[in-house]
Structure formats: C-alpha cells, structure tokens
C-alpha cells in the first residue's frame with residue numbers, strides 16, 4: 022500500500038530518447054511542439070525555471086507550458102506570494118490547468134458544513150450566496166452567518182476554495198468556479214457533524230433543489246462508522262439525491278495512514294463521487310505529484326473509493342476575518358514586508374496579537390526576521406488574507422468546482438454522466454496503488470472538453 026520508491030521509465034519518460042518528447046515542466050508529451058526558453062521573454066523564462074524541478078536543466082518547454090506561463094506571468098508577478106526559495110504560491114486553477122472559459126456560470130453548488138461566513142470572495146462584486154440555511158435554528162438563523170464563530174471556518178473555506186473569486190488577491194487565489202452560485206447549509210453548532218446532521222442537510226437540499234437549481238452538493242464531512250449502503254439511511258439519501266439530478270461530491274477522509282483507513286458514509290455511497298487527496302507539492306510539474314494520506318476502500322460493500330483524487334495540501338484558502346488568526350496573519354504579513362528599522366516599532370504597536378513576537382522585542386533584527394519566517398511557515402500564512410490548508414475537505418470542493426464547469430459546458434448531463442466524465446478524464450498517478458487513488462488525478466481541461474464533445 023506504500024508508494025514505490027522508483028517509477029518505471031515509461032511512466033516518467035526518463036529513458037534516453039524521452040527528453041525529446043516529454044516536457045520537463047509538466048511531464049506531459051509535448052507532441053513535438055517545444056518552445057526554446059531562449060526564445061521567450063526573459064521574465065517568463067525565469068518564472069518557468071523557478072517552478073521547474075530543481076535538478077532539471079531547462080532548454081525548452083512544451084508549447085502549452087510556454088503559453089500558460091506567458092498568460093499567468095503578469096498575475097503571478099503582481100499577486101502571487103513569493104516563497105523563501107523564490108518560487109510562487111500558485112493558485113488551484115493554475116496548478117490543475119483548468120480551462121478559464123468555464124467559471125461555473127449558471128450552476129448552483131450547495132455546501133453542507135458546520136458553518137459559513139459571507140466572505141467577500143463570494144459576495145463581491147455581486148453576492149453569489151443564493152440561500153443560507155441554519156438547520157440548528159428553526160427560523161433559519163441568518164444572523165449566525167455573520168458570526169466569526171469557530172464553526173464558521175470550515176464551511177467558509179470549502180465554499181471559497183470551490184467558488185471564491187480571489188477578490189483579495191486581484192483574482193489570483195480564486196477557485197475553479199468563481200462565478201458559480203452557492204447555497205450554504207449549516208449543519209451543526211460546533212465543528213462536530215453527525216451522520217444525522219448530514220442526512221438532515223440532504224433532505225433540505227432535496228426539498229429545495231428546484232427553487233435554487235442545485236446541481237451539485239459538496240460534503241466535506243463524514244462519520245466514523247463503516248456501514249453498508251443497503252441499510253444505511255444516509256447512504257440511501259445520497260442515492261435519492263443522485264436520482265433526483267444532484268451530483269453528490271464527498272471527501273473520503275484523512276485516515277490513509279491508519280491500518281483500517283476506512284471510507285465511511287456518505288463517501289461510501291455508490292452513486293456519489295468520492296474524492297481522495299493529491300499532494301502536488303504546490304507545483305505545475307506533474308512529476309512532483311504524490312499521494313496525500315487520504316482514506317481508501319474497498320468499502321464494506323466492496324466498492325472502490327475514492328474514484329478520483331484532487332489537491333488536498335498546499336490549497337490556498339481564506340482566513341476568517343475578525344479573528345485572532347486574521348490579526349496574526351496581518352501582523353506577520355506587515356512585518357515580512359517591513360524594513361529592518363521598522364520591526365520593533367510594529368511589534369510594539371501590536372501588543373497581544375502574537376505572544377512569541379511580544380517576547381522577542383529585545384532581540385536583534387536578524388533574530389526577529391528568523392522568527393517571522395518561522396511563524397509564517399508554521400501558521401501556513403500565504404498573505405494576510407489567505408493561508409494554506411490541507412485535508413480531503415478541500416479536495417472535494419475542487420472536484421465540485423470542476424463539476425460546475427462541466428455542467429456549464431453541457432447542462433444536460435446527468436449526475437452519473439458528470440461522474441463518468443471526471444473518471445474517464447482522470448490521470449493515474451504512477452507508482453501508487455489503485456485502491457488509494459481510484460482513477461487518479463482529475464483533469465479539468467480534458468473534462469470540459471469531453472463535456473462539450475457530448476453536446
């Protein structure tokens with residue numbers, strides 16, 4: 022069940038004549054269309070080199086990579102956070118090479134989660150939150166949407182990872198469906214969600230699907246008990262939603278390192294598409310891809326789960342505004358950009374935000390700098406508005422966002438057809454067990470192309 026240490030030469034293209042066919046950046050067949058780096062704008066060349074594998078001697082890249090970086094250059098240089106080694110924190114659409122023609126327009130995704138927040142990436146320039154429902158409150162509990170509560174974090178992140186428009190980064194850290202509309206269903210008072218909560222959420226979705234034209238429901242939560250779908254009410258409800266025309270997207274969970282690594286309801290239900298985790302090392306280079314420690318089947322019913330995998334680590338997600346975390350990230354961001362002689366006064370004027378920084382006031386500049394970098398890394402801060410998150414809770418919304426692109430490209434597709442397209446276009450990760458990854462890494466570009474071909 023562990024990844025093999027070496028990949029076969031046919032899969033990586035490391036045999037002698039492959040240097041002429043395989044692009045060193047994306048590791049895909051260039052079909053003979055190579056662009057010499059020397060012929061590119063110097064800045065584009067530098068950008069490609071910074072995001073290429075460290076050992077690669079780059080002379081040429083495929084036409085696709087050249088075009089991709091050329092287009093992304095201005096935005097990456099202006100808006101992407103730069104890491105210590107000079108590489109950039111890339112966005113999800115860029116890393117998965119999503120087709121920018123499709124943004125989820127006209128498609129509604131419902132999110133079931135512990136709580137939500139009307140983040141500006143969802144509400145500006147127009148509010149795309151079609152409905153909010155708090156199932157813990159008989160009256161619908163709209164006021165709970167605006168409370169920066171601990172339970173609000175998770176759903177805010179899942180909804181924005183899929184459909185955020187990156188408004189706090191000039192659009193850079195956006196999701197793959199930044200124009201999709203959303204319906205947010207709060208299931209619990211705390212972060213703890215039960216199978217009954219999820220079941221209740223799905224019942225609400227089923228009853229309200231027509232009013233909001235809900236085509237996709239994202240569930241980044243699951244119970245702990247393995248149960249056969251034949252007698253499990255939650256799994257039965259997933260089947261009912263699929264039959265009613267709603268694609269159910271489920272995270273498989275993060276227990277791949279445990280001996281049992283079970284896939285439990287709702288992810289174990291046959292008709293849903295369950296999503297495991299890819300670790301792409303925040304890189305566009307496909308040879309750097311590996312597995313995340315996500316759960317995997319077969320399920321108690323003998324089904325292969327997950328069906329596909331998507332990024333589940335190094336995923337940029339928003340920081341919940343008006344929280345101690347937001348204050349801390351803002352301070353670290355300010356210090357990181359400040360001049361040496363400003364550090365002490367900035368820390369002094371922000372007492373109580375970060376105890377480690379307060380305690381470091383008598384230290385020398387270089388030592389404070391070290392502490393700032395350490396804290397940025399430890400707190401996974403990207404900018405004052407975004408941070409890295411991990412877990413299959415974030416792979417599922419990425420797949421939901423691609424499903425929205427697919428339905429935008431071809432709205433007549435049924436949930437099982439959308440699932441089939443995601444599976445048929447996925448790319449197997451070489452060197453990893455099929456049980457862990459299913460049909461492999463989603464390929465958003467090929468998925469929308471196939472959806473269009475079926476029109």
Ligand SMILES: [Zn+2]
Pocket residue numbers: 044045046047048049082083084085086087
């Ligand atoms: Zn390439």
